[in-house]
Amino acid sequence: MKIALAQINPIVGGIDGNTSKIISIIKKTKADIVVFPELSITAYSPQDLLLRHDFVDENLTALKKIVQSTENKAAIVGFIERAYDVLFNSAAVLKDQQIVEIHRKICLPNYTIFDEKRWFKEGNEATIFEFTGKRIGVSICEDIWFPETTKKQKDKGAELIINISASPYRKGKIEAIENILRQRWEENKVPIIYVNQVGAQDGIIYYGHSMYFKDGKVKKKCKNFEEDILIVDV
DSSP states (O other), rough: EEEEEEOOOOOOOOOHHHHHHHHHHHHHSSSSEEEEETTTTOOOOEEEEOOOOOHHHHHHHHHHHHHTTTTTTTEEEEEEEETTTTEEEEEEEETTTEEEEEEOOOOOOOOOTTTHHHOOOOOOOOOOEEEETTEEEEEEEGGGGSSHHHHHHHHHHHHHHEHHHHHOOOOTTHHHHHHHHHHHHHHOOOOEEEEEEEETTEEEEEEOOOEEEEEEEEEEEOBBTTTTEEEEEE
């Protein structure tokens, strides 16, 4: 199976441009699954834009357009989900013009620059989907920093974990995320694909460093601080 790590620089609030970029990459990339970062439709973090009903609607309309681009394709895209009159930071698994699964972010950071509990409700399901006979777990950013979600996915039979992220840079952050993935590997012995946003949003720098982690080490990685698409065989 070929999986494309689409390390993109989406623009906060630029839903039309972000959507066009996502669709273009899905159509031109030769991979079985194309994976995009956390909240890739809206970019991270939309903050007060989440108070606007029309903004959330526009993001949902964009998701429908992206779904239609997945004829004979599969993709994982981050979006704002509205359900039960609340919002979720979610990842949609798309295949053959359908949404086949949705993961709602479980661990919502609420420190330093993050304020996710103000906007979103926590998910509670360690999500698994099947693709070409392989069971794959999906998680979002902070979900991978704690052992519980990955452990539950492994217990459900996950043979691969895909984590989509929008993780800002700080000194030592690249080493920190590699250490976290190493811990999850040691606990579960399951390969991990990590896809992080890149670029700058409102003074916050996203470093990328998307990677394929297996056998306790980084097998392949994207360029740091640059848009990049990396295809890995899993």
